Structures are given as C-alpha cells and as structure tokens.
Amino acid sequence: MSGTGKKRVMLIGRSGSGKTTLCQYLNNEALRYRKTQTVEIVNGAMIDTPGEYLERRNLQRALLVTSADAELIVLVQDATEQGTMFPPAFTSVFAKPSVGVVTKCDLAPPEQIERAKKYLEMAGAEKVVATSSMSGEGMPALTELLEG
Ligand SMILES: Nc1nc2c(ncn2[C@@H]2O[C@H](COP(=O)(O)OP(=O)(O)OP(=O)(O)O)[C@@H](O)[C@H]2O)c(=O)[nH]1
Ligand SMILES: [Mg+2]
DSSP: OOTTOOOOEEEEEOTTSSHHHHHHHHTTOOOOOOOOOSOEEETTTEEEOOTHHHHOGGGHHHHHHHGGGOSEEEEEEETTOSSOSOOTTGGGGTOSOEEEEEEOGGGSOHHHHHHHHHHHHHHTOSEEEEOOTTTOTTHHHHHHHHHO
16 A cells, blocks of 8 residues: 555556556656556556556466556556457456546547547446546546545
C-alpha cells in the first residue's frame, strides 16, 4: 500500500496507449515521454508495465506474475485505436477487480470513445472511464475509481 492510502493498481495496455502519461498525470508530475522498458513501481502505488508485455504472447505470463502485487487491474485503451489488444474476458485470468480507462479522449470523436469503452467492457472491466491526460477530462472520476 502507498502512503496515500490508495490501492496498488497495475496498468496494462498496448505500447503508446498512454499508461505512463496517466501515471505522471495522477502523480502530478510533468508529462514527458519516456518509453517504459520494464515493470516500474511508481510512488509505491502504481505498477506501470511496458506495452510489449501485452503485445507479445511470450511476455503475457510476466503480466500475470506481476499482478500478484496488485489490488486492482487497470486496462488502458487508446480511444483512437481502431482495434484492441484485449481479447474478450481478458481480465478473468487475473482473478482481481478490474477497471478500464479510455485515454486520449481529446483526440477522439464520441463514437471512437464509445467503441473503446465497449472493448474494455468486453475484456471484463467492471467500470470504465474516459479520460485525457492533456485536457484532464475524466480524471476526477478515475481518481474516485482508483480510491473506491
Ligand atoms: N493527445 C494525447 N496524447 C496522449 C495522451 N496520453 C498519452 N499521450 C501521448 O501518447 C504517447 C505515448 O504515451 P505513453 O504514456 O508513453 O504510453 P505507454 O502506454 O506508457 O507506452 P509504453 O511505455 O510503450 O508501453 C506520448 O507521446 C504521450 O504524450 C492523451 O490523453 N492525449
Ligand atoms: Mg510507458
């Protein structure tokens, strides 16, 4: 557990979906691009993972092992992405509570945001919020989800 009393959450999503940027936003850090090379614990409260862990079958096991330390699984889906890396019922292997976060809503029209929400629901996310790390939209709702 972190000092702030938040649940330890683990972010999963394809490379470039905005996981690290989301961590930076939620931790009130300056947003700066840095490719995630390995599993990183951010402020003791968030587990940031590289997109490759989701994209490459032979690395997916590492996600499962890492999830042992997480209390909440957070699936991250870029609103502008046409497809999804999350297969239906993806979250079931983790046997933990899970939520979904749509990112980059500042770049996407409403129908793309809706499509992204559907992907996350189909993947097994119990609740889904639409956010932007640029405009800050959806962030109060996300903070509530992560604390609740
Ligand atoms: N417009 C916009 N750009 C975003 C948003 N979130 C992230 N980005 C941009 O998307 C790019 C990738 O973001 P990252 O946070 O590094 O993505 P990641 O999921 O951590 O990627 P990996 O570390 O490769 O797994 C960066 O250039 C970010 O600035 C957003 O909400 N809106
Ligand atoms: Mg990253």
